[in-house]
Amino acid sequence: VAPKDPSKPPTVFHWLPIIGSAVGYGNDPLNFFLACREKYGDVFTFILFGRRVTVALGAKGNNFVLGGKSTVLNAEDAYTHLTTPVFGKDVVYDVPNEKFMEQKRFVKVGLSTENLRAYVGMIEDEVEEYMNNDANFRVYGMNDINDWGMFDVVSVLQEITILTASRTLQGKEVRSKLDKTFSQLYNDLDGGFTPLNFLFPNLPLESYRRRDRANVKMTEFYVDIIQKRRQAGADSDHDMIAALIKQTYRDGTPLKDHEIAHILIALLMAGQHTSSATGSWALLHIAENPDVGEALYQEQVKYFGTPDGNLRSMTYEELRELPVLDAVIRETLRLHPPIHSIMRYVRDDVSVPPSLAAPSKDGVFVVPKGHYVLASPSVSQMDPRVWMDAQRFDVSRWTDPDGVAAQAFKAYADENGEKIDYGFGAVSKGTESPYQPFGAGRHRCIGEQFAYLQLGTLISTMIRKVELRLKDPVPAHNYHTMIVMPKKPRTILYRRRKFD
Numbered sequence: 001v002a003p004k005d006p007s008k009p010p011t012v013f014h015w016l017p018i019i020g021s022a023v024g025y026g027n028d029p030l031n032f033f034l035a036c037r038e039k040y041g042d043v044f045t046f047i048l049f050g051r052r053v054t055v056a057l058g059a060k061g062n063n064f065v066l067g068g069k070s071t072v073l074n075a076e077d078a079y080t081h082l083t084t085p086v087f088g089k090d091v092v093y094d095v096p097n098e099k100f101m102e103q104k105r106f107v108k109v110g111l112s113t114e115n116l117r118a119y120v121g122m123i124e125d126e127v128e129e130y131m132n133n134d135a136n137f138r139v140y141g142m143n144d145i146n147d148w149g150m151f152d153v154v155s156v157l158q159e160i161t162i163l164t165a166s167r168t169l170q171g172k173e174v175r176s177k178l179d180k181t182f183s184q185l186y187n188d189l190d191g192g193f194t195p196l197n198f199l200f201p202n203l204p205l206e207s208y209r210r211r212d213r214a215n216v217k218m219t220e221f222y223v224d225i226i227q228k229r230r231q232a233g234a235d236s237d238h239d240m241i242a243a244l245i246k247q248t249y250r251d252g253t254p255l256k257d258h259e260i261a262h263i264l265i266a267l268l269m270a271g272q273h274t275s276s277a278t279g280s281w282a283l284l285h286i287a288e289n290p291d292v293g294e295a296l297y298q299e300q301v302k303y304f305g306t307p308d309g310n311l312r313s314m315t316y317e318e319l320r321e322l323p324v325l326d327a328v329i330r331e332t333l334r335l336h337p338p339i340h341s342i343m344r345y346v347r348d349d350v351s352v353p354p355s356l357a358a359p360s361k362d363g364v365f366v367v368p369k370g371h372y373v374l375a376s377p378s379v380s381q382m383d384p385r386v387w388m389d390a391q392r393f394d395v396s397r398w399t400d401p402d403g404v405a406a407q408a409f410k411a412y413a414d415e416n417g418e419k420i421d422y423g424f425g426a427v428s429k430g431t432e433s434p435y436q437p438f439g440a441g442r443h444r445c446i447g448e449q450f451a452y453l454q455l456g457t458l459i460s461t462m463i464r465k466v467e468l469r470l471k472d473p474v475p476a477h478n479y480h481t482m483i484v485m486p487k488k489p490r491t492i493l494y495r496r497r498k499f500d
């Protein structure tokens with residue numbers, strides 16, 4: 001039966017015609033969405049510098065946006081003006097989705113279990129070396145073993161993330177150039193990956209020109225490495241270049257050098273801020289909760305303690321089986337998913353399922369062609385209707401299935417017919433879930449295992465060496481960058497463990 005009353009979702013009230021709700025959304029999207037939900041329900045449209053953005057909240061909203069057909073709700077139309085100048089041509093959102101899906105498959109080859117196994121020791125080495133270096137992290141530079149030192153958690157995590165990602169995924173050539181050519185180019189590219197670039201793709205600004213020059217230079221830098229690798233023949237490295245060189249599209253054509261280069265840039269950008277933000281938030285919460293730090297440390301002792309009182313290295317398989325560590329990362333991503341807004345461009349009018357929202361009993365909302373749709377897993381991940389003490393960092397949600405917090409979540413899941421998987425990584429693989437820090441559906445993150453590995457190894461290696469405390473409360477979210485970061489000050493106090 002055709003619905004009697006098709007209508008557009010309600011529009012959020014705003015005073016300024018073009019700017020619309022840009023200020024409220026830009027400063028604090030989470031509270032903006034919550035306030036709108038009070039007034040308008042789970043589906044509403046707001047104006048963002050002339051764009052019409054229809055938000056769909058909750059697990060059902062996530063499903064509507066992330067489970068939509070890519071011919072109707074399209075990612076490349078939403079993102080390409082931001083990403084293509086940074087990543088470069090012929091990859092990701094600069095190509096039709098079928099081609100990008102092939103590229104995602106190629107990247108998965110580079111993220112094979114065999115490669116991930118090889119990475120644990122490398123990351124451990126990098127973190128140790130970083131912490132042993134007085135200039136970075138003065139663990140060994142202090143006079144008295146009882147002294148507390150301090151560090152800015154975001155600066156430290158940004159450095160460690162790029163060191164470990166280049167040592168593993170990006171490969172030895174990138175790692176060896178990190179402190180010279182590479183970091184300047186990286187900074188220039190990164191300066192072109194901001195909300196301003198998303199909102200206004202073509203401003204005559206110096207940062208836009210620097211971004212474009214850096215893309216050309218960075219592409220040359222990678223192409224040079226790729227050509228040398230091709231000339232050297234057989235490649236036994238466990239990195240992404242080694243994996244991509246061997247891949248061919250279904251029509252038989254191999255990946256071109258510039259495509260490999262641009263995929264590497266895309267992976268660098270996708271992994272750098274997401275991992276460094278998550279690592280920062282994780283350490284802030286560990287420092288805030290000394291009992292969590294102690295539980296993490298005891299877990300290391302239990303699994304890796306040796307008779308002589310030391311801690312041995314861990315394997316990838318062992319890392320995946322550490323319940324406290326897993327819960328810390330999971331709970332961090334629940335409270336601080338680095339990506340607060342996932343967008344798609346609406347290519348054709350699309351109806352909102354009435355179970356999500358409807359104007360009346362017999363009516364249906366239609367989101368018109370030309371709108372954007374937006375899912376925000378942050379909202380469902382902090383929804384008090386789903387999570388007990390939703391704002392609280394509580395690892396027992398994940399470590400203690402019989403605990404009150406886990407039971408509350410289970411009650412929600414049972415009522416809503418959701419299957420919860422307590423294994424390593426995702427809570428649920430479907431598109432309808434209140435917990436989706438890595439997105440869902442065809443655009444779902446392929447870096448999740450790598451991120452858990454990188455963060456898990458980093459946190460373990462640090463916790464083995466130092467105790468952490470917090471000076472000030474856990475900072476508020478800064479939403480003015482593409483990836484949600486902690487506001488300053490974000491200082492952590494640390495003290496070297498005595499046995500060391």
Ligand code: HEM
Nearest residue numbers: 270271274275278339342437438439443444445446447451
């Ligand atoms: C996609 C989150 C780390 C590569 C996504 C999406 C999210 C996400 C939410 C979906 C975007 C959308 O649907 O529009 C995260 C988080 C990370 C992380 C929270 C770390 C804590 C990484 C890393 C890599 C990576 C380390 C690479 C090694 C990708 C790729 C996509 C993706 C290739 C696919 C984009 C698409 O298909 O459109 N990620 N990511 N991510 N991520 Fe991640």
